[in-house]
Amino acid sequence: MAGAGLLVAQEPTQQPTQPQTLPSQPAVSPQNPDATQPPPPTHLGPVIVLDPAHGGTDTGARGAGGAVEKDVVLAFARTARGELERQGLRVVMTRTDDSNPSYDDRAAMANAYRNAIFITLHVSSTGTFSTARVYYYHFPNPPAQSPAASSTASALTTWEDAQRSYADPSHRLADAIQVQLAQRFAGSPALSTSVAIRELRSVAEPAIAIEISSVSVSDPNSLAQLAAPLAVSIARGVTVFQPPATLPAAAPVPVPGAK
Amino acid sequence: MPRNLKIAFGILGVAVLVGLISLRGLHRRIEHLGDIQSSDEQLRRDLLAPQISTSTDVKVKAAIFWAAGPDHTAPVEIEMALSADPVQRAKQVLLELIKDPPTPEQRTLPANTALASLYILPDGTAIADFSDALSSEMPSGILSEGMAVDSIARTLESNVNTLHRLKILIHGQEVETLAGHVDLTGFFDLNPPTSPPVAGASPAAQTTTATGSSANPRR
Numbered sequence: 001m002a003g004a005g006l007l008v009a010q011e012p013t014q015q016p017t018q019p020q021t022l023p024s025q026p027a028v029s030p031q032n033p034d035a036t037q038p039p040p041p042t043h044l045g046p047v048i049v050l051d052p053a054h055g056g057t058d059t060g061a062r063g064a065g066g067a068v069e070k071d072v073v074l075a076f077a078r079t080a081r082g083e084l085e086r087q088g089l090r091v092v093m094t095r096t097d098d099s100n101p102s103y104d105d106r107a108a109m110a111n112a113y114r115n116a117i118f119i120t121l122h123v124s125s126t127g128t129f130s131t132a133r134v135y136y137y138h139f140p141n142p143p144a145q146s147p148a149a150s151s152t153a154s155a156l157t158t159w160e161d162a163q164r165s166y167a168d169p170s171h172r173l174a175d176a177i178q179v180q181l182a183q184r185f186a187g188s189p190a191l192s193t194s195v196a197i198r199e200l201r202s203v204a205e206p207a208i209a210i211e212i213s214s215v216s217v218s219d220p221n222s223l224a225q226l227a228a229p230l231a232v233s234i235a236r237g238v239t240v241f242q243p244p245a246t247l248p249a250a251a252p253v254p255v256p257g258a259k
Numbered sequence: 260m261p262r263n264l265k266i267a268f269g270i271l272g273v274a275v276l277v278g279l280i281s282l283r284g285l286h287r288r289i290e291h292l293g294d295i296q297s298s299d300e301q302l303r304r305d306l307l308a309p310q311i312s313t314s315t316d317v318k319v320k321a322a323i324f325w326a327a328g329p330d331h332t333a334p335v336e337i338e339m340a341l342s343a344d345p346v347q348r349a350k351q352v353l354l355e356l357i358k359d360p361p362t363p364e365q366r367t368l369p370a371n372t373a374l375a376s377l378y379i380l381p382d383g384t385a386i387a388d389f390s391d392a393l394s395s396e397m398p399s400g401i402l403s404e405g406m407a408v409d410s411i412a413r414t415l416e417s418n419v420n421t422l423h424r425l426k427i428l429i430h431g432q433e434v435e436t437l438a439g440h441v442d443l444t445g446f447f448d449l450n451p452p453t454s455p456p457v458a459g460a461s462p463a464a465q466t467t468t469a470t471g472s473s474a475n476p477r478r
Contacts, residue, residue: 058439061399069399103435122440124400127329135401137442160444189330195405196442198435211401213329 045242048084048091049110051120052077053199056100061125063215067223070098072215073121076227080121083231087239107162107202117173117238118207120199123223127213130226131188132181132233135209136174137201138194139164162204169206169241177208177237184229185212206241210234311351315343322417323356324410325365330402332410334417335361345419349385350377352418356410367410369396375431383423384446385415394429397438404441416449425449 052073054060060069074095081091094106101109110118127133139161157165174192182188192208200207212226320336327333337355342348353374360366373390380386397404412425424446427437434443 054439060439122401124402125398126400126403131329133330133402135405193330193405195401196445197401197440198442198444199440201442209401213402214400 045089045115046238047113047116048089048238049094049113049116049118049205050077050080050084050091051094051106051118051199053120053122054100055095055098058100061123061215063125063217063220065216065218065220067123067215067217067220069123069125069215070100072123072220072223074098075224076121076123076212076230079227080119080231080234083228083235084238087235089235089238103199104159104202106199107204110207111162111202111204113205116205117241118200118203118205119177119234120197120207120209122209122211124211124214125216127211128187129213129217129222130185131213132178132185132230133189133211133213134174134178134181134192135195135197135200135211136170136192137163137167137197137207138171139167157204159202162202163200163207166204166206170200170208173206173237173241174208176240177210177234180233180237180240181210181230184233185226311342311347311354312340313342313344313347316340317343321352321355322414323352324367324413324417325356325360326367326406326410327365330406332367332406332413334413335365341418345421346377346379349379349387349415349419349422350374352414353377353387353411356414367407368393371396379422383421383449384426385419385422385424385449386426386428387411387415388428388431391430394434394438399438399440401440404437404439408437408441408447412447412449420450422449 052070054070054073056070058070060073062068077093081093084091092109094101094109106120107118110116163170171192171194178189178192182190197209200209210230212223212230215223217223318338318340321339321341322334323337324332324334337359339351339355341351357368357370357372357374369392371390371392373392375388375390377388378386393407397407408427411427415422415425425448426433426446427443428434429437429443437443
């Protein structure tokens, strides 16, 4: 348990699974060489790791009307993925089917990237319908360390404590997205909340959890209507957290020789 | 009497005898099951019963943290006799938290939760061991689990000021999460020091948390 796990580099040094791509040239139509098509999405910003929680035999919350958390969050993640990719961000998902990766497997997917943001999606069984809360893992008191241990700890941290170094950026990311959610989900809090969520603990990247209320609706289809505003809130919150200067430009890239 | 009738009476007699024997065994088994159920129920009642009284009990206003809305807890002052002994006092307030929410909507812990045991280590660490019901009957979600832990931690720290941290066990074991979300592998801060925050702690976090800093674990 705590302190007994593997060590991970405090400064992420692993190569991303797939390198970020540079802005590409706009495609030129063979039929009309002068006409430029909209540029394909470019990927310069952080990799967004979307984590639909639960899966498989772990259904998560179940509503009396038939809504099941594992299915709802998968649908939310797919919608959010589309929205984020439209913003030119690279998105990976910890699961795309009814599988159930372990907490550590999910964290490892995020930790494999040099510059990533981890967002786990949940739906609660309580709370006012159509409200949304963002959580981050907060470590209020760093543990006391012996002088001998502190030199090692300056470069390495335990797997169980991987999120500790990212507490502040996670808090900023959580607030950035919570502000967006509060504008679209009336009754949601204005600022994020810190709760020790197991899924975030071993992520060595800015990491947050978003929980929508709730599966306790008579018509499960009403939850589907929350997917689009959730996706927009995530995309805009990420953009605020990671300023557009580091994100791909929306305008087409000029083509040499084009008028 | 005809021979056939004698045979029929004989078979009937044997059947009645076998039936009586079987019935007696069945009755014993039912009684045994009843004993097990009643002893379990008695154990539960004993654990949930408020009759923890000590010679040092003094009537005070205890602050019990129940739900005060969909996403936060708040203290409710309850006049009750509390022991001077920290262990007994901690048990008394936790039993009150489980047993007597002012309204069903204010409940933060499942009604069937039992506090199996509670210890306090010399460094001020409270180890609270709850029954399986705390985990198995907890409504799923970060919101509900966060409020449950928050209500336990804040009730303890408000009424037993010698406590500094809390460890929650389920059925005598350390578990990874409460009900799939909140991390129970660490400790939860109680009565945090009033001195300036240590480096690395984010003051803003203290002001923006809805469930309070006590619901954050420390390793």
